[in-house]
Amino acid sequence: MSLSNGPNQQTTRDFAGRKLKTLPKSILDNNENISKVDLQQNRLKQVSGISKLVNLTDLNLSRNELLDFPEEIRQLHHLKKLYINQNNIKCIPDNVFPSLQQLQFLKLSTNRLTELPSDINQCLSLSYLNVSNNYLKDLQALVGLPNLHDLYVEKNRLTDLPEELFVNLTMFKATGNPLRKPPGEVCVGGLKDIRSYFTMLRDSSSTVKTIKTMFLGSSMAGKSTLCRSFQQCCPVKVDEADRTVGIEITEVERGGVRFLFWDFAGQEEYYITHHVFITPQAFVILAIDLSSYDSTDPQSFKDHVSFWISNIQLRVPDSVVLPVGTHIDQCQDQMDIDRKKKDIDSKLQNMLSDRIEALELRKEELQESDDPSLFSDQMDDLSRLTDYNLKVLDLLLVDCTKPENIQMFQDHTLKQVTNKDNFPSIERILPGIYQEVEEHIQDLLRKDDIPQHGRVNLSDLLEIYISQKDLDPQNFKCILRYLHQIGVIVWYEEIPSLKEDVFVKPSVLIALFKAIIRHDLVKQIREIPMQQLRRNKILNKDRETWVSDYEEKATLHNVAISILVRKELETLDVADVDLVVGDGNRPGILLCLLQHFEVCLPTKITSPLNPEAPEFHPSRTWVASKPCVYDPDNACMFPSYLKNNHTVLKIWGEDKLSDLNVHIYFTPEIPYGFLHRLIIKTCPLYPCHWVGKDHCCFRSGNNLTLIKAKTVNEDQYIEIRCKEENDIDIKKSWQMIREIMFKIDQLAQEWPGLCQLVHSPCKERGCSAYFQWRDWKDWMKSSGSGNSGSTQEEKMTCRNGHTRRTELIYPRGLFNSDST
Ligand SMILES: Nc1nc2c(ncn2[C@@H]2O[C@H](COP(=O)(O)OP(=O)(O)OP(=O)(O)O)[C@@H](O)[C@H]2O)c(=O)[nH]1
Numbered sequence: 177m178s179l180s181n182g183p184n185q186q187t188t189r190d191f192a193g194r195k196l197k198t199l200p201k202s203i204l205d206n207n208e209n210i211s212k213v214d215l216q217q218n219r220l221k222q223v224s225g226i227s228k229l230v231n232l233t234d235l236n237l238s239r240n241e242l243l244d245f246p247e248e249i250r251q252l253h254h255l256k257k258l259y260i261n262q263n264n265i266k267c268i269p270d271n272v273f274p275s276l277q278q279l280q281f282l283k284l285s286t287n288r289l290t291e292l293p294s295d296i297n298q299c300l301s302l303s304y305l306n307v308s309n310n311y312l313k314d315l316q317a318l319v320g321l322p323n324l325h326d327l328y329v330e331k332n333r334l335t336d337l338p339e340e341l342f343v344n345l346t347m348f349k350a351t352g353n354p355l356r357k358p359p360g361e362v363c364v365g366g367l368k369d370i371r372s373y374f375t376m377l378r379d380s381s382s383t384v385k386t387i388k389t390m391f392l393g394s395s396m397a398g399k400s401t402l403c404r405s406f407q408q409c410c411p412v413k414v415d416e417a418d419r420t421v422g423i424e425i426t427e428v429e430r431g432g433v434r435f436l437f438w439d440f441a442g443q444e445e446y447y448i449t450h451h452v453f454i455t456p457q458a459f460v461i462l463a464i465d466l467s468s469y470d471s472t473d474p475q476s477f478k479d480h481v482s483f484w485i486s487n488i489q490l491r492v493p494d495s496v497v498l499p500v501g502t503h504i505d506q507c508q509d510q511m512d513i514d515r516k517k518k519d520i521d522s523k524l525q526n527m528l529s530d531r532i533e534a535l536e537l538r539k540e541e542l543q544e545s546d547d548p549s550l551f552s553d554q555m556d557d558l559s560r561l562t563d564y565n566l567k568v569l570d571l572l573l574v575d576c577t578k579p580e581n582i583q584m585f586q587d588h589t590l591k592q593v594t595n596k597d598n599f600p601s602i603e604r605i606l607p608g609i610y611q612e613v614e615e616h617i618q619d620l621l622r623k624d625d626i627p628q629h630g631r632v633n634l635s636d637l638l639e640i641y642i643s644q645k646d647l648d649p650q651n652f653k654c655i656l657r658y659l660h661q662i663g664v665i666v667w668y669e670e671i672p673s674l675k676e677d678v679f680v681k682p683s684v685l686i687a688l689f690k691a692i693i694r695h696d697l698v699k700q701i702r703e704i705p706m707q708q709l710r711r712n713k714i715l716n717k718d719r720e721t722w723v724s725d726y727e728e729k730a731t732l733h734n735v736a737i738s739i740l741v742r743k744e745l746e747t748l749d750v751a752d753v754d755l756v757v758g759d760g761n762r763p764g765i766l767l768c769l770l771q772h773f774e775v776c777l778p779t780k781i782t783s784p785l786n787p788e789a790p791e792f793h794p795s796r797t798w799v800a801s802k803p804c805v806y807d808p809d810n811a812c813m814f815p816s817y818l819k820n821n822h823t824v825l826k827i828w829g830e831d832k833l834s835d836l837n838v839h840i841y842f843t844p845e846i847p848y849g850f851l852h853r854l855i856i857k858t859c860p861l862y863p864c865h866w867v868g869k870d871h872c873c874f875r876s877g878n879n880l881t882l883i884k885a886k887t888v889n890e891d892q893y894i895e896i897r898c899k900e901e902n903d904i905d906i907k908k909s910w911q912m913i914r915e916i917m918f919k920i921d922q923l924a925q926e927w928p929g930l931c932q933l934v935h936s937p938c939k940e941r942g943c944s945a946y947f948q949w950r951d952w953k954d955w956m957k958s959s960g961s962g963n964s965g966s967t968q969e970e971k972m973t974c975r976n977g978h979t980r981r982t983e984l985i986y987p988r989g990l991f992n993s994d995s996t
Pocket residue numbers: 393394395396397398399400401402412413414415416418419420421440441442443463502503504505506574575576577
């Protein structure tokens with residue numbers, strides 16, 4: 177048990193994952209020199225006797241069943257590091273922390289703390305504190321900790337943060353709190369923005385209530401009608417020709433609440449851009465056309481309701497959704513309406529409870545495995561999902577043709593958004609200057625000091641501000657970041673080529689998107705005037721090639737993109753067109769954005785042969801002398817518009833039992849557009865690739881790898897297969913699999929309501945057994961050699977008794993019991 181004896185006879189004891197209910201006698205009897213004890217992942221409810229370990233510096237009690245904070249810890253005067261996260265601790269008594277003068281690191285996350293002891297600020301050496309995932313309402317107790325640098329307070333119930341807390345911090349994470357001072361949108365900007373916020377708050381402050389309201393639902397469900405009728409306080413008839421293209425953004429104030437309306441187009445073509453615009457902390461109004469809803473057809477519930485709820489649940493799982501039944505005047509009679517309402521309400525409730533049940537079941541499966549401690553990351557992921565609470569309100573019936581129904585819809589919406597249980601953080605405390613800046617930007621637009629299309633250079637905007645308002649540039653940027661977060665402006669600071677571009681009218685940006693992401697794109701191409709084609713040296717037959725390429729290969733020629741966007745820009749009076757659509761040298765704002773958000777893929781990035789390229793030398797990292805260049809004669813591919821997998825299958829050929837084969841299961845399902853975005857993310861790694869509707873094939877040297885999305889018995893997974901030509905390539909194949917899994921993991925972060933389990937199916941023909949991967953994320957973060965770890969099991973046997981070499985099933989060495 178003793179793992180190391182240092183020169184000064186310090187001893188480390190490892191009792192992790194041994195199902196212990198009390199402290200082992202061996203450490204209590206022979207305790208003098210023990211400095212580190214690892215007791216994580218046991219079943220400890222108390223740790224009587226721990227105070228005997230007087231020389232303890234590191235104590236790990238995480239993942240146990242402690243209900244009370246062990247008071248005896250106060251006697252461990254040498255303690256430097258304490259892990260006591262993932263227990264059920266409700267309260268910490270006074271007089272513990274003043275005794276722990278050496279304590280530097282304290283992890284208390286995932287407990288049930290409602291408050292911190294008032295004397296925690298006497299723990300003078302504390303520099304790292306993690307209290308995420310508790311029920312804390314304030315952090316006043318932490319004020320005055322002189323050495324606190326890293327503070328994690330995510331997922332608590334914090335509303336106001338004390339300014340004094342931020343004096344020495346170098347790391348601060350606070351997402352998942354109903355913050356109003358500073359608002360969460362300020363906190364995501366980081367410590368600099370928080371400090372700027374408090375400085376500006378000293379001058380003046382105001383309380384505002386703002387809510388982003390997203391209208392979602394199938395095409396023609398009545399989203400625009402609800403949105404416009406709400407704004408005009410009376411029924412507004414929306415013409416069919418006036419269907420929403422992309423997203424419409426408007427603003428209205430009612431009952432002291434500022435509503436920022438985002439009306440999403442319902443046609444499927446637009447779903448591929450939804451991930452860019454569906455953001456957390458919004459109120460979702462889900463429009464359902466009751467006249468076309470059929471309660472006897474499960475597909476009808478899927479199309480009108482569950483598709484949308486699943487999407488919201490995966491992407492913004494903490495949302496509040498109000499389902500609204502429209503077109504009730506076109507239903508048969510009141511009975512028909514009542515029946516449909518009852519059906520939708522009950523199916524929705526079942527859907528939500530089924531999901532919780534499925535998650536619990538998965539958790540139980542892991543718990544019942546031989547050694548649950550090997551699956552602890554996955555258990556945490558599942559617990560995180562069960563913690564989310566998507567709130568779906570009762571279906572509201574609205575006849576959009578009746579004024580009194582519109583009034584009722586308005587009143588009901590206002591009541592829901594001002595209900596503190598639904599939106600604890602609708603109220604925000606803001607420095608007066610925030611509102612001034614926002615109003616002033618609108619003023620600049622009105623006075624034409626900013627071009628009407630609203631794209632403005634950051635330095636120009638800064639100059640206007642510094643000269644007119646005497647505002648510090650850092651403070652100004654902090655305000656811009658806040659306005660971006662609430663959706664009033666768009667500033668993609670994180671995209672290098674766009675960090676100087678501020679879009680003070682987000683609708684312009686959406687107009688750019690909708691110039692090419694639209695349901696009637698073919699019609700738009702066909703309507704390009706001949707004159708314009710000629711100006712671009714394009715023949716009519718080229719136009720037909722564009723159409724057929726788009727229809728058959730989902731690719732759109734860059735020149736076509738440029739013409740369509742130019743047309744849209746003309747209506748918006750944008751002068752610097754090249755900047756948006758690109759010129760011979762650079763791709764322009766639009767393509768940067770579409771590629772950044774993984775909506776399309778440049779079909780070919782050419783890199784001309786360069787005779788001056790540096791010589792390749794195996795021992796040195798090779799650096800390209802010329803970067804890849806943008807070629808205006810190329811095209812962009814929109815993988816989500818592809819119709820089949822013919823080309824991919826031709827290259828791939830047959831699946832073989834010898835292929836390395838990994839299944840990544842998605843709970844609860846693969847989000848819409850996930851695979852295509854994965855393809856767009858992965859293709860640049862392997863320039864030799866073939867893309868299909870839901871398959872994609874990559875070649876690297878001799879290795880051929882296939883990814884595809886599959887559904888078997890309602891389980892959805894992505895399969896990664898590698899053709900195994902010879903043993904030498906196995907390591908390289910596992911590296912390719914690892915790269916793809918890394919991209920999957922990266923992408924999955926954008927869907928907080930999602931988790932994955934990984935299996936390798938047994939390689940015996942007809943055998944249904946599989947090998948479940950243990951916690952694999954460390955493998956992805958590691959160098960990926962696939963050979964780390966000490967002793968290795970040479971062979972694995974499935975539950976049906978079939979034996980195979982380990983490296984044909986897992987990346988060898990990482991999943992044997994010793995290496996974990
Ligand atoms: N009779 C009746 N017509 C409605 C009702 N709600 C909407 N409509 C009509 O249904 C049609 C579609 O409504 P929209 O509001 O454009 O639907 P949408 O969901 O915004 O459609 P997309 O823009 O395609 O996403 C319009 O002609 C509306 O006037 C209703 O409650 N009763």
